[in-house]
Amino acid sequence: MTIQTASPISAASITSLSKSLNEPNWLTELRTQAIEASANLELPKLEKTRIDRWKLDAYGSYQAAESVTSVLDLPEKARSFLEEGKEYDNLIVQRNSTAIYKSISEELSKQGVIYSDLASALKDHSELIKQYFMKAVHMDENKLTALHTALWNGGVFLYVPAGVKIDSPLQSIFLTDNDDAAFTPHILIIAEANSSVTYVDNYTSNDLAGNLVHNGVVEVFAKKGSHVQFASVHNMDRTVIDLCYRRAIVDNDARIDWIIGEMNDGEGMSDTTSILKGKGSSSDAKVICVATGDQKLNITTRAVHFGMHTSSDMITRAVLRDSATAIINGITKIEKGATHSNGQQTERVLMLSPTARGDANPLLLIDEDEVKAGHAASVGQVNVEQIHYLMSRGISLEKAMKLIIYGFLAPVVAEIPIAAVEQQLRTVAERKLGQ
Amino acid sequence: MSQSPKFIIDGLKATIDGKEILKGIDMELNGGEIHAVMGPNGTGKSTLASALMGHPKYEVTEGTVTINGEDLLDMGVDERAQAGLFLAMQYPSEITGVTNADFMRSAINARRDEGNEISLIKFIRQMEKKMGELEMDPQFLHRYLNEGFSGGEKKRNEILQMMMLEPSVVILDEIDSGLDIDALKIVAAGVNAMRSEDRAFLIITHYQRLLDYVKPDFVHVMMQGRIVKSGGPELALRLEADGYDWIKEELGIVDETVGQEEEEFKIPMNTVAPKY
Numbered sequence: 001m002t003i004q005t006a007s008p009i010s011a012a013s014i015t016s017l018s019k020s021l022n023e024p025n026w027l028t029e030l031r032t033q034a035i036e037a038s039a040n041l042e043l044p045k046l047e048k049t050r051i052d053r054w055k056l057d058a059y060g061s062y063q064a065a066e067s068v069t070s071v072l073d074l075p076e077k078a079r080s081f082l083e084e085g086k087e088y089d090n091l092i093v094q095r096n097s098t099a100i101y102k103s104i105s106e107e108l109s110k111q112g113v114i115y116s117d118l119a120s121a122l123k124d125h126s127e128l129i130k131q132y133f134m135k136a137v138h139m140d141e142n143k144l145t146a147l148h149t150a151l152w153n154g155g156v157f158l159y160v161p162a163g164v165k166i167d168s169p170l171q172s173i174f175l176t177d178n179d180d181a182a183f184t185p186h187i188l189i190i191a192e193a194n195s196s197v198t199y200v201d202n203y204t205s206n207d208l209a210g211n212l213v214h215n216g217v218v219e220v221f222a223k224k225g226s227h228v229q230f231a232s233v234h235n236m237d238r239t240v241i242d243l244c245y246r247r248a249i250v251d252n253d254a255r256i257d258w259i260i261g262e263m264n265d266g267e268g269m270s271d272t273t274s275i276l277k278g279k280g281s282s283s284d285a286k287v288i289c290v291a292t293g294d295q296k297l298n299i300t301t302r303a304v305h306f307g308m309h310t311s312s313d314m315i316t317r318a319v320l321r322d323s324a325t326a327i328i329n330g331i332t333k334i335e336k337g338a339t340h341s342n343g344q345q346t347e348r349v350l351m352l353s354p355t356a357r358g359d360a361n362p363l364l365l366i367d368e369d370e371v372k373a374g375h376a377a378s379v380g381q382v383n384v385e386q387i388h389y390l391m392s393r394g395i396s397l398e399k400a401m402k403l404i405i406y407g408f409l410a411p412v413v414a415e416i417p418i419a420a421v422e423q424q425l426r427t428v429a430e431r432k433l434g435q
Numbered sequence: 436m437s438q439s440p441k442f443i444i445d446g447l448k449a450t451i452d453g454k455e456i457l458k459g460i461d462m463e464l465n466g467g468e469i470h471a472v473m474g475p476n477g478t479g480k481s482t483l484a485s486a487l488m489g490h491p492k493y494e495v496t497e498g499t500v501t502i503n504g505e506d507l508l509d510m511g512v513d514e515r516a517q518a519g520l521f522l523a524m525q526y527p528s529e530i531t532g533v534t535n536a537d538f539m540r541s542a543i544n545a546r547r548d549e550g551n552e553i554s555l556i557k558f559i560r561q562m563e564k565k566m567g568e569l570e571m572d573p574q575f576l577h578r579y580l581n582e583g584f585s586g587g588e589k590k591r592n593e594i595l596q597m598m599m600l601e602p603s604v605v606i607l608d609e610i611d612s613g614l615d616i617d618a619l620k621i622v623a624a625g626v627n628a629m630r631s632e633d634r635a636f637l638i639i640t641h642y643q644r645l646l647d648y649v650k651p652d653f654v655h656v657m658m659q660g661r662i663v664k665s666g667g668p669e670l671a672l673r674l675e676a677d678g679y680d681w682i683k684e685e686l687g688i689v690d691e692t693v694g695q696e697e698e699e700f701k702i703p704m705n706t707v708a709p710k711y
Contacts, residue, residue, distance in 0.1 A: 384491060389528040392488050393542035393596060394516035403541060407532025407579070 011035045014150050017062055024126040031150045034139050038146035047361055048327045049298040054241055054267050058211040062153060063181035065095040077206040078175045092117055092172040094154040096181035111164045118155030118186055132190055136219040136247040144243055148215045155186035162192040169198040169418055177206040187218040191226040198229040200421055205236040213241045220248035222256050231421045233261035235428050242268040252278030259416050262289040262299055263428045273302040276310035286412045287316040290432040291324035300329040305338040314345040317412050319405055320356035332373055333365045342372040349379040350408050405433060439466030440503055440603035440635050447498035449486040454694045456482040458660035464635035471638045471646055474657035475679055477692035480639045481525060484608040488522040489515055502604060521602035523593035525609040530580040538580050539599055565598045570621055586613030594625040606637045611645040623648030643675035656682055658691040
């Protein structure tokens, strides 16, 4: 055992846990392979962020939480994301290592939609899952993806059959409230041809005494002509280190929309990537981030164009308070052959204190001539003239700051197509920005 | 509350980056009066407006200003506004993400106690009414503050704010610049509608044009950071006809500007010589 490559968990325990959960053999083998591979793989190299200095070994151990049959019996923290009295037909709640609540409407079931925690979906849909699991993000990309493959639990499996269009959002909630318990959900979404679906989730924590690593992976497969809207708000305590890879593979004329709120209080790394594989496919990513305290964040959005006539747009806006640090990366890659593609990106960072550090790194990597690509980036502090203007109308300094900060986030928040997510983001931002 | 306003500037001196721009301004404004401050560019007119509003770039070094007996210079910018001062700015800021409606409601509610905020319906009605008077598209309510507004639209938006906030002392800083004649008439009508015994105006301009539509009671000429001549409306007409040279001659002023350096011509460094 070398010092750097110590795995938090032994291969033998991974194998035996997988067997005791009656997981299919392919998965047990993959988990075992992954834990072995993780020992030799490196951590990802992140721009200007020493992730190797983060405390990345607190994974906890698998602990099954007790299921509940009614949303009323959910832990209070989870219930706070639900409107009282409203029916929740399509909802999955994971507490620590396992799902404790799941429901899917009869209407969707009848149409062949599968909405379940990924762990239980393995019983009936093992072959289907095997075809896609860890195929957008690969097990051996780096130490984190390998560890995720070995350790993942709970999660979500969403399968939308061809042509099925689902109007109202499917929701899930991920709650970690025990720092001894592993919390490593894997989200797998497959939208078959010409289907459409909106998925919304929240990551939250409660009463954590010690450190915990959340090492999550999201994989989305948007088939020909489908449209997937994926919204996610992460709002976990200071003690949680949040590592998250989100990746979509987008086929001909399909579209993925990402709406991400990076609202944690602890260190975080996220990488949200759209792979525009098919002709005419498109992607849109909107990321909002509020960092406080001495938080360190590294947030990447990425679009990789393979297909002709593909288009991508990425917008990230980050507000930094106190001595928070955020490295915001935008990467537009247009591959040879992706003619007539269009990739646009904007990163803006607003720093509210002289000790906050922000960095916006737009990157265009273009290997094709007949394309359009553009980027805009800015890092700055609150504009003195703007403050003066607002105050000259009788508005207090505090209120003027608030207007300007929300105004900074508003162009992204206002575009969020799901009212509930928009409201959640506003509420969380307000809490994080409150004095 | 509705006592006639009194705004007294006494020996006001102000500097920017240590350079003295205002060299002792005296002025007294009473309710119902309209004062015009005229003068060529660079004589300190806009500095006077900014210093009175409390812009952080300007430092008041001497003198006093009182608004209805209260010490204005002791107040923060927001307190000055709450005490009744309003400055229609020459270059209003653009603020992305903050709608005109959010902004105006915040400004109105800043003048009200908690729990006594203006109702949304009442607010919208008031805004729409005033916007109608200024011939502004109601859509401007939901546009981001001054973002993408034309010069004329920005000026109208300043007048709209004045109408909504009903201040007792109004300073208009070059409100006529960048306006075509139709917009000028609308803005002037807005100002005239607000003319009352409860309100005093200080109009800063270097053209007579606006004063054709808003008749001043007093006209002051500013040069070298001082008021060098005061009179009635006939003074503005003379300036329009004869320019400022006769005043300079009369007072023996060679250079009327103050503290502003000529912009040096610099060779652009990022250019490349043509190849042929």
